[in-house]
Amino acid sequence: MKYQSVDSFEKHIREAYPDHFSSSYLIVCPQDFERKLIIDKVASALRRADSECLHSTFSSETPLNEILQQLCTKSLFATKAIITIDNVEKWTKQDIEKLTQYLCNPSGFAYLILGASSSKNLEELYKKSKKELVLLDIAEEKPWDREKRIAQWLVSKIQEDKKNLSSSAASYLLEHHGTDVATLSQELEKIVCFVGDKTNIQLEDILPIASGSTLLANGWQIAEKVVWKREWQPLPSSDISFLISLLGQVRYHLQLGMQISTLQDKNIGYAEIQSLLPSVKPANVEKFYGFALTYTKQYFYEGLLALFEMEKACKKGSLDPMIIWESFLTKLTRNEVKT
Known part of the structure; x- marks a missing residue:
């Protein structure tokens, strides 16, 4: 068998x-x-x-x-x-x-x-x-199957210490350390010691002790500039595994934008939105709240659809990662913004 x-x-x-x-x-x-x-x-x-x-x-x-x-x-x-x-x-x-x-x-x-x-x-x-x-x-x-599996492993592994790891925190660890289980295991040990009694671990909790290469760390900066500033950011690596990691970072910002924009449409103010997003640092809520005012909710929705198409293209593996990324950027920058 x-x-x-x-x-x-x-x-x-x-x-x-x-x-x-x-x-x-x-x-x-x-x-x-x-x-x-x-x-x-x-x-x-x-x-x-x-x-x-x-x-x-x-x-x-x-x-x-x-x-x-x-x-x-x-x-x-x-x-x-x-x-x-x-x-x-x-x-x-x-x-x-x-x-x-x-x-x-x-x-x-x-x-x-x-x-x-x-x-x-x-x-x-x-x-x-x-x-x-x-x-x-x-x-x-396949690289994307491995990344998905290791992300699930991260979540289940830290549950052995009676703690929960958010999807954004898991994506960040994969972005910085790849899918090497030995390295990730060491990082989880560091995180468990660092957070102490805290049971729900968010991205903000691991940033103070996170380490990784400059190239991989740039992924979060690229995702933020692409989603919130609509900047045309070139892909710094033609490695498909880098693009697959970038998918999770872009998704994090698009989903956060969707949350903030939806709450704004309901006339919910900044202070209340901040309380409704406890896993996001107040400084980031303030920054992204201002950006979200310039976009429609449809912008983030269409961005997530374009991201889904990019993910499918990555899994097929028939196109160059640079072409896949530029196709996504073209769709995203054409999306509707507030006037």
Whole structure:
């Protein structure tokens, strides 16, 4: 059984709990830290299902015969063994063939969890053992799918500390640090320590301790100038991942503009609007309140529609990011303003 989505794979693990786990799993993920997290999650599910399992971890440098002996020997102290081995793609062709033979006829005494940074050298292994082996392969995950998944991971990860992370704060972290889970994990630790007892974490809460490259940090400045000042801002990078990150920043400003403009249309004053937007800094409410007076609500609505079209174009991946961005700017600057 093969999965190319972490969500689908984790659903499979949940549905297999507690009595229908496979004897063997293979996790193919280019990022070492993230691969280890997934492997640990599978091992944790197996231990929850049977607390008497004994978990052992081996490196790819451990002789395969030694590992096979562990797999095929019933433990005197545990109901079953859980054996994890990472970087199996580094094994020799002969060892991989020997491992494949085991996977086709696995021991009833152990669970085996394998990790690899790529599926290179492992295609034949999966082909021959797919009846017994469950494979998660995210080596070719699309950038936008990965960003969406990591954004969800950020939110669920910080919930382990009984805290909630706003979508704008999650977008900011992705903008500054990309989708490297090891780096993001460290940033979340910093944020949890910094905010103390606060449970709802907004963008404003993480700005004092946020760090990142100058190029990525410019994304928020570009989004603000494009939405609020209608300035034609060139895209500073032709990397599609940068444009995908910029989508979230532009969306944040368009949605904020829609909120402020809607409240203004109801003749709600500045002081009350500020109280209705507690997650936005007062100085920013004041600044954007003034800008919003010059725009119709339709301007922000049409901007969100244009943003949706830009997001679809990014996902298709057939156009140059520069062309996609300039097409969005053309639509946005043509939108209606107040006279």
